[in-house]
Structures are given as structure tokens and as C-alpha cells.
Amino acid sequence: xxxxxxxxxxxxxxxxxxxxxxxxxxxxxxxxxxxxxxxxxxxxxxxxxxxxxxxxxxxxxxxxxxxxxxxxxxxxxxxxxxxxxxxxxxxxxxxxxxxxxxxxxxxxxxxxxxxxxxxxxxxxxxxxxxxxxxxxxxxxxxxxxxxxxxxxxxxxxxxxxxxxxxxxxxxxxxxxxxxxxxxxxxxxxxxxxxxxxxxxxxxxxxxxxxxxxxxxxxxxxxxxxxxx
Numbered sequence: 001x002x003x004x005x006x007x008x009x010x011x012x013x014x015x016x017x018x019x020x021x022x023x024x025x026x027x028x029x030x031x032x033x034x035x036x037x038x039x040x041x042x043x044x045x046x047x048x049x050x051x052x053x054x055x056x057x058x059x060x061x062x063x064x065x066x067x068x069x070x071x072x073x074x075x076x077x078x079x080x081x082x083x084x085x086x087x088x089x090x091x092x093x094x095x096x097x098x099x100x101x102x103x104x105x106x107x108x109x110x111x112x113x114x115x116x117x118x119x120x121x122x123x124x125x126x127x128x129x130x131x132x133x134x135x136x137x138x139x140x141x142x143x144x145x146x147x148x149x150x151x152x153x154x155x156x157x158x159x160x161x162x163x164x165x166x167x168x169x170x171x172x173x174x175x176x177x178x179x180x181x182x183x184x185x186x187x188x189x190x191x192x193x194x195x196x197x198x199x200x201x202x203x204x205x206x207x208x209x210x211x212x213x214x215x216x217x218x219x220x221x222x223x224x225x226x227x228x
Contacts, residue, residue, distance in 0.1 A: 014195045020186050027182025028203060034099045035165045041104025046111025053116055064112065071109035077170045079106055084174045095176040107164055114160065118153030119145060151222055158215040162208045179203060
């Protein structure tokens with residue numbers, strides 16, 4: 001009974017008193033917002049960089065290669081701090097937007113390699129077949145190659161989104177109150193780390209599990225579509 005009494009007392013202190021659960025609720029909203037828009041920006045950048053690397057222009061290839069090398073070769077937390085304090089240090093801008101830009105820029109480098117690999121995995125005969133039908137290079141890419149490449153890269157893109165959700169846990173470095181920061185604020189108020197931090201971990205786990213399950217359902221439907 002003593003254990004149950006301590007549990008209820010800790011639960012009340014961490015979540016109910018002063019509506020402290022709202023730190024987790026608001027933090028979850030920030031985490032989802034930053035992750036969602038960052039992956040959209042990352043996909044946009046990733047496709048652009050992938051086409052740069054696949055182009056015949058040496059200049060575009062070098063730009064894309066340099067971007068990917070620099071971003072992949074430096075820690076995301078360092079990139080976040082540089083974008084916040086160096087690029088936007090003198091600008092009054094929302095920290096959410098800064099985080100979206102930072103994680104979008106970072107994700108773009110990884111998505112670029114995913115997209116490039118997906119396009120290269122499509123049989124070269126598909127391009128030749130499209131050109132033999134009288135389609136231009138662009139029309140063949142849009143109507144034949146990219147739709148097939150998307151099926152190949154979809155699982156990797158979802159995995160990148162899952163990784164991104166977890167990586168956003170460092171936005172506390174710029175004092176943005178995401179899910180992890182919300183749990184840490186509760187910890188600082190109650191001096192009880194276990195319940196708020198484990199709660200945050202459970203929420204992350206549920207979020208990523210839902211995404212993984214959704215990916216499995218969509219993949220199965222895509223495979224069924226291929227069989228018809």
C-alpha cells in the first residue's frame with residue numbers, strides 16, 4: 001500500500017499539480033510540428049540535391065556533393081546552434097521556424113542519398129523504354145522512373161522521419177520547449193526525474209510505433225498494387 005501511495009503522490013506532483021501535464025502536451029505539439037515541417041523541407045531539398053548529383057553538370061554535382069558531405073560530417077546539434085546563433089542571431093524569428101530550418105537542412109542531405117539510391121535502383125531499361133516511346137528525359141523521369149523509385153524509397157523516407165522525431169529532442173539547446181524539454185521542466189519543478197522523463201520516452205515510443213505500423217500498412221497496399 002505504501003508503494004501505491006507513493007506512486008499516486010508522485011503522479012499528482014508530476015502531472016496534476018499546477019497542470020504540469022500541459023508541459024508534455026504542448027511539448028508533444030512542438031515536436032510533431034517541427035518534425036513534420038522539417039521532413040517536408042528535407043524532402044524538397046533532398047529531391048533537388050539528388051537531381052543535382054544525377055545531372056550531367058559538374059558544377060551541380062559538386063554543389064550537391066559538398067552540401068551532403070558538410071551536413072553529414074557535422075553534428076546536428078552544432079548545425080542547430082549555428083543556424084540559431086549565427087544566421088538568425090540578430091533576427092527576431094520564431095524558434096520553431098529556426099528548428100524546422102535546421103532539421104530540414106540536415107534531413108535534406110540524408111533524403112538526397114535515399115532518393116538518388118532509389119532512382120538508380122530503377123532498371124535502366126525503363127528509361128530507354130520511355131525514350132523509345134518518344135518521351136523526353138523529363139517526361140520519362142516524371143511518368144516512369146520516379147513513380148517506381150518512390151516505392152523503393154518510401155520505407156527509408158519513413159525511417160528518416162522516425163529518426164528526425166527523435167533527433168528533435170535536442171531543440172532544448174535553443175530553449176524551445178519540445179516534449180523532452182517539457183519533461184525536463186517538470187523534473188526541475190518536482191526534483192523527481194523518473195516519472196516525467198520515462199513518460200516522455202513512452203510518448204516517443206508510441207509516436208514512432210504508430211508511424212512504423214502505418215508504414216507497414218502502406219507498404220502492403222503498395223505491394224498489392226504491384227500484383228494487379
